[in-house]
Amino acid sequence: MNFSQIFTSSIGKKIVMGVTGIFLVSFLMVHAGINACMFANDGGDLFNRAAHFMGSNWLIRTMEIILFAGLLAHIFQGLALTLDHKTHRPVKYAVNPGNETSKWYSRSMGLLGTLLLMFLIIHLYHFWTPSRLGGSFGVQPLAEKWVSSGEMVHDLYAEMQEEFSELWVVIVYVLAMGSLAYHLLHGFQSAFRTLGLSHKKYTPTIEKLGVAFSILVPALFAAMPVYIYLFHKN
Amino acid sequence: MEHQNLNLTLKVWRQKNASDAGHFETYPVSGISTEMSFLEMMDVLNEKLIAEKKEPIAFDHDCREGICGMCSMHINGRAHGPWKGTTTCQLHMRAFNDGDTITVEPWRASAFPVLKDLVVDRSSFDRIQRAGGYVSVNTGNAKDANNIPVAKENADLAFAAAACIGCGACVAACKNASAMLFVSAKVSQYALLPQGQPERTTRALNMVAQMDKEGFGSCTNTGACEAECPKEISVMNIARLNREFMNAGFMSNEG
Numbered sequence: 001m002n003f004s005q006i007f008t009s010s011i012g013k014k015i016v017m018g019v020t021g022i023f024l025v026s027f028l029m030v031h032a033g034i035n036a037c038m039f040a041n042d043g044g045d046l047f048n049r050a051a052h053f054m055g056s057n058w059l060i061r062t063m064e065i066i067l068f069a070g071l072l073a074h075i076f077q078g079l080a081l082t083l084d085h086k087t088h089r090p091v092k093y094a095v096n097p098g099n100e101t102s103k104w105y106s107r108s109m110g111l112l113g114t115l116l117l118m119f120l121i122i123h124l125y126h127f128w129t130p131s132r133l134g135g136s137f138g139v140q141p142l143a144e145k146w147v148s149s150g151e152m153v154h155d156l157y158a159e160m161q162e163e164f165s166e167l168w169v170v171i172v173y174v175l176a177m178g179s180l181a182y183h184l185l186h187g188f189q190s191a192f193r194t195l196g197l198s199h200k201k202y203t204p205t206i207e208k209l210g211v212a213f214s215i216l217v218p219a220l221f222a223a224m225p226v227y228i229y230l231f232h233k234n
Numbered sequence: 235m236e237h238q239n240l241n242l243t244l245k246v247w248r249q250k251n252a253s254d255a256g257h258f259e260t261y262p263v264s265g266i267s268t269e270m271s272f273l274e275m276m277d278v279l280n281e282k283l284i285a286e287k288k289e290p291i292a293f294d295h296d297c298r299e300g301i302c303g304m305c306s307m308h309i310n311g312r313a314h315g316p317w318k319g320t321t322t323c324q325l326h327m328r329a330f331n332d333g334d335t336i337t338v339e340p341w342r343a344s345a346f347p348v349l350k351d352l353v354v355d356r357s358s359f360d361r362i363q364r365a366g367g368y369v370s371v372n373t374g375n376a377k378d379a380n381n382i383p384v385a386k387e388n389a390d391l392a393f394a395a396a397a398c399i400g401c402g403a404c405v406a407a408c409k410n411a412s413a414m415l416f417v418s419a420k421v422s423q424y425a426l427l428p429q430g431q432p433e434r435t436t437r438a439l440n441m442v443a444q445m446d447k448e449g450f451g452s453c454t455n456t457g458a459c460e461a462e463c464p465k466e467i468s469v470m471n472i473a474r475l476n477r478e479f480m481n482a483g484f485m486s487n488e489g
C-alpha cells in the first residue's frame with residue numbers, strides 16, 4: 001500500500017470522516033457561542049458586533065475557507081461511503097435485527113447527514129448569501145446599523161427577525177437540529193474510535209461528553225428561532 | 235427449565251448452487267426436545283427429508299462445541315440466533331417456544347458467496363489471514379515457553395483477541411458487511427505480543443489491503459459486530475487496528 005492508497009483504503013476514508021467530523025464539531029462550538037449573543041435582549045447589539053467581528057477578522061475568514069473545504073470533504077466522503085455501504089450485501093436478509101444489535105441513528109448517518117445537507121443549503125441561503133454576497137450577483141444587501149462600538153455593521157439580527165417570523169422556517173430549523181442531535185449522538189464518539197482513540201481510561205468520559213454535547217448544542221441552536229418567533233418577531 | 239417437546243415451523247433458505255437465485259422453503263417439524271441444539275434440530279429435519287427422498291439442507295458444522303466457527307446461520311434476523319456470545323451449535327432449542335416460526339438464512343455478504351443452501355464460502359477470511367496473520371519463527375529446537383516476558387495486561391488482551399474463531403458473524407451482522415472486527419482481532423493478537431513485532435507494520439497494511447480487495451465494507455462503528463460475536467471480541471480492537479494502520483501508514487517506512 002503506497003502513501004496515497006492509505007487515504008483511499010476503507011480505514012483511510014473513515015479517517016477523513018473522523019478528522020472533518022471533529023473539525024465540524026469544533027466549528028459548532030464557536031458558532032453556538034457567537035449566536036448565543038442574540039439572547040442578550042439588547043435589540044441585537046451584542047449579536048451584530050460579534051457577527052461583525054467574525055466577518056471582518058482575517059483569521060476567522062481564513063478558517064471559513066478551511067471550514068468549507070472540510071465540510072465539502074465530509075459531505076462527499078460521507079455520501080460516497082453511504083452509497084458504497086449498500087453494495088456489500090447484494091441479497092438482503094428477509095429478517096433483520098432492527099434495534100436489537102445497534103442504534104437506529106448509528107445505522108442512519110447517511111440519512112441524517114442528507115437532512116443536514118438540505119438544512120445547510122437553506123441556512124446558508126438565509127444568512128451567508130446576503131451577508132457575504134449581498135450587493136453583488138444581484139443579491140439584496142443586508143441593512144446596516146450603528147452599533148455601540150461606534151461602527152456601522154450589517155444588521156444580521158434584523159435578518160434573523162425577518163426569517164424567523166415565518167412559522168415554517170422555525171419548524172424546519174428545529175427539526176434540522178433534531179437531525180444534528182442524532183448525527184452527533186453517534187458521530188461524536190465514533191470519530192474518536194475511528195481515529196484510534198479508544199481506551200478504558202478516557203472512552204467513558206468521551207461518551208458522556210458526546211451525549212451532553214449532542215443534546216445541549218442542538219438544543220441551544222433550536223432555541224434561537226423559537227425565541228425570536230415568540231418574543232422578537234417582526 | 236422443564237423439558238418440553240416443541241412443534242415448530244422452519245422457513246429455510248434453499249439454493250441449489252452459487253448461480254441459483256434461491257428461495258425460502260417452509261418445513262413443519264414436530265417433537266423437538268428443548269434439550270436439543272439448533273444443529274441437532276436441523277439433523278432431525280434432514281433425516282426426515284432423506285426419508286422422504288428429498289434433498290437434505292446443506293449447512294456447515296464441524297466441532298459442534300463452539301470453537302471451529304463453521305456453523306454460520308442467520309436465525310430470525312440474528313447471527314447465530316438470539317443468544318448472546320453463542321454459536322449456532324451452542325444455541326439450544328429452549329431458546330424457542332412451541333408454535334414458533336423460525337427463519338434460517340445464510341450469511342449475506344458479497345465477500346461470502348452462498349455455495350449451497352446455508353453454506354457460504356468464507357475463504358476470503360483465509361486470504362486476509364495469509365496476507366499478514368502470522369509471525370516469523372526461527373527454525374531449530376522449540377524454545378522454552380516463557381522465554382520472552384510478556385506484560386500480563388497485554389497477554390490478557392492478546393488472548394481475548396485470539397479467541398476469534400473466524401466465524402464471520404461480525405460480517406453477517408454489520409450493515410456494511412465489514413470485516414473490521416475479525417481483522418482487528420487478528421491484527422491485535424500479534425500487535426500486543428513481542429513475537430508479533432517484526433511484521434507489525436506490514437501486517438496492518440497488508441491485511442487491510444486484502445480486506446478491501448475481498449469486497450468487505452468499511453466500519454461505521456455501529457457496534458452490531460460486537461453484539462453478535464460469539465467470542466465477544468471487543469470493538470476496542472477496531473480502534474487498535476485503526477491505530478496500527480495509521481502508525482504503519484504515516485509513521486513507518488513501509489509503503
Ligand code: HEM
Nearest residue numbers: 017018021024025078109110113114117187190191194454
Ligand atoms: C455541522 C454538521 C456536521 C457535523 C458536526 C458532523 C459530524 C460528524 C461526525 C463527528 C462524524 C463521525 C465520524 C466518524 O465516525 O469517524 C460524522 C459522520 C458522518 N457524517 Fe457528518 N457531520 C455534519 C454534517 C454532515 C453532512 C452535511 C453530511 C452529508 C451528507 C454528513 C454525513 C456523514 C456520514 C454519512 C457519516 C458517517 C460515515 C460512516 O461512519 O460511515 N455529515 N459526522
Ligand code: SF4
Nearest residue numbers: 398399401402404463
Ligand atoms: S470477530 Fe467474532 S464474529 Fe467476527 S469472525 Fe471472529 S469470532 Fe466470529
Ligand code: FES
Nearest residue numbers: 298302303305323
Ligand atoms: S460447529 Fe464449530 S463452532 Fe459451531
